[in-house]
Amino acid sequence: MKRSSVKELLESDKFLHEVHVNGWVRTFRSNRFIALNDGSTIKNIQCVVDFENTNEDLLKRITTSAAVSIKGTLVESQGKGQTSEIQVTTLEILGDSNPEEYPIQPKKHSFEFLRENAHLRVRTNTFSAVMRVRSALSFAVHQYFQQNGFYYVNTPIITGSDAEGAGEMFKVTNFEANKAPLNEEGEVDYTQDFFGKETNLTVSGQLEAETYAMALGKVYTFGPTFRAENSNTTRHLAEFWMIEPEVAFNDLDANMDLSEDFIKGVLQYVLDNCKDDLEFLDNRLAQEEKTKPQAERSEMSLIEKLHFVVDNNFKRVSYTEAIDILRNSKPNKKKKFQFPINEWGADLQSEHERFLVEKHFKCPVILFDYPASIKAFYMRLNEDGKTVRAMDVLFPGIGEMVGGSQREERLDVLKEKMEALGIEEEELWWYLDTRKFGTAVHSGFGLGFERLVLFTTGMGNIRDVIPFPRTPQNAEF
């Protein structure tokens, strides 16, 4: 008999035939009703055991997380909210699960506890829903770009270039700790390391992606990136996945259009394809919100928030306008900001971004044209000589979701910038080549994938939206 998934059986409208399904027991109640799950959907199928004619010892082995193989008859369910269930004919225990030892019991566990059991937490409703949504979002990313004429580029993970400047880097080496060979000058002799030079883990694939955009036109990366920063927050990971599109001939306006259309596109995909998981997560968040004081509760449910983003325009605001708004804002006047906004040129902190997005505009905001002094060397200088064509997309509850810019395509301006910052031309000879040979206006952005998953699932901590989070002092599994 062909084996079916729980999803297939729950969606079936043909009854009274024999079926075969394997899965794990979620609960077993009244010595009769197994809630069976196989990961294909958040929903369980009810399997009704004829306990009067079933061996007592077998019944005892039907415990939470035991793997079972069930054959029986698919029938229309009498129970509320269920379409079908299985009248069990034969039940085989594939793998026992000793309830005395199994760490995940059918009760509420703290997310902290579950993080320590990251190999088992995906067996819970919350984490299985999060990880299915994460998977759907990943696919939506690829589908969006492929349908819009972009090519996927795998930029290098191990990089010999340390000029990206996006953050602290991890070192990659083959040397034994404290046993690196020395050269004649008594310095570490990196020519003897695996790659013959110092290498690090990438913080961004942008510079390499730019070289590909200048040939293939529209490209995107989607791969792991790394930051060796000691940030123990709910928004930072040492290892995270980043999406970086880069488009030849796009200026900053086209770049803003792309970021907005992209985010709306992938959220729409999830709304269309992850109904059951989103409903569960929507309900989970609603329960969590109830534990907060009234004033801190969100005005919208999770699904309402997703629809709101898809259906409304992002607000586009220049840095200069934003500074005016912030300077004149209540929290600034009442000195409630940790970092008061006094003058143009100040770097915006998380508190300012959140005020703009959550209190002032109450929608996603794209800030653009930042002061050159607080942004990276490769961003295109405006005619005013003091701002650059940078953009950040800010999201409620998340902060910065996207950081991007129109790139400086003029060789002379780019070289000046690099010199001013002490970046050696020899380090980035290949990057400069893109400006020497057929340079053109081009733009791109980076989107931290886990922040997108965080927003989409309504989870509160970024460690709970990636299977095995890497953070300071934590690389278990």
Next chain:
Amino acid sequence: MKRSSVKELLESDKFLHEVHVNGWVRTFRSNRFIALNDGSTIKNIQCVVDFENTNEDLLKRITTSAAVSIKGTLVESQGKGQTSEIQVTTLEILGDSNPEEYPIQPKKHSFEFLRENAHLRVRTNTFSAVMRVRSALSFAVHQYFQQNGFYYVNTPIITGSDAEGAGEMFKVTNFEANKAPLNEEGEVDYTQDFFGKETNLTVSGQLEAETYAMALGKVYTFGPTFRAENSNTTRHLAEFWMIEPEVAFNDLDANMDLSEDFIKGVLQYVLDNCKDDLEFLDNRLAQEEKTKPQAERSEMSLIEKLHFVVDNNFKRVSYTEAIDILRNSKPNKKKKFQFPINEWGADLQSEHERFLVEKHFKCPVILFDYPASIKAFYMRLNEDGKTVRAMDVLFPGIGEMVGGSQREERLDVLKEKMEALGIEEEELWWYLDTRKFGTAVHSGFGLGFERLVLFTTGMGNIRDVIPFPRTPQNAEF
């Protein structure tokens, strides 16, 4: 005026209207005909310049790889093999390309030279075709799995686990070289490193993927993996992308079915979606073949090979049968093998795999049931006590494309295996948990993505199918 891509214009059947296109000059001949490319397709669009009414200085700047913006009238082409061309009205140079300095000239360059210019080689027909096919293959991978009920899982890149045993690992650290702090015993104090322990770059996501398969049922990874092995061959990279599906309740037969169906599915996708690029690569390979002695030439063209794989069953052969075939083969009897096959238990070398695939069966071959002694600890032991449920998929010209197995799901047998090999239980406590709590038959495999790209594009060196290859002594860009 809306800007169009070269692809859109070449596919258009509406003529005599004004169009706008940006791109890079591939060639400029007779002071009149620009072959313009923007990466959207391997094909160039011909842009006809009215040279008699064009400024001489401007004409001189139309050089290979210059970025240009062209407006003009789309007309039906008179030239052979072209559908449409542009009668240029205005031409603007966006970025010059000095022909004296530009490294990639419109002539044949060696792949070695182009590798040193990996940031520019994608501007050639061959590499743009390879990278577009690579992108399409990536998407085909995701689409295949998503359409078949698999969930994408991002297993960790930085791992604290060194028990995977698939190969030499790179170290990841925050310590300065030769300046790692020591503990009271005078040993390197890894508790002070970023993750509080020794960490490495992953060689495989399999063990973590198994924990997810035991909850979500069907999962796959697709991410970078690393081998710190000093292999300077045309088949090895230090950094490469791997695809690893893992399926609960699948035995080895189902695993073989999945690997075969998967490979056929993604190749069919490329045949359906990359016609122009494949035709170019088919022709390129045919030219290359002509330089070889008759006896070494392939009997099939590239596209014929792809169809052959899609249309024919892979041959499934047990290791024991394979040894018999090899022992009695001509090259073995004539002592032509570097490693003669004398007895059961021998590890198969590349020369044996190639003989089986290229000479004996002349089709993809799945070898299964290998001696336990030459395979990994997590593979399921057969009832004979000496073979394991391992499988390798071997491809002509490539060798091992896939390595997989049914996993040892029995806790006691797994522990015995680990003990025999000196793998500490504390290292893999979380892996053992999957066998403690609801264990079940499950299987999976790993497929080296670049080997798939190599086969699909007909290229000869794995360094030419990944944008920025990492190999011993090479991490440029």
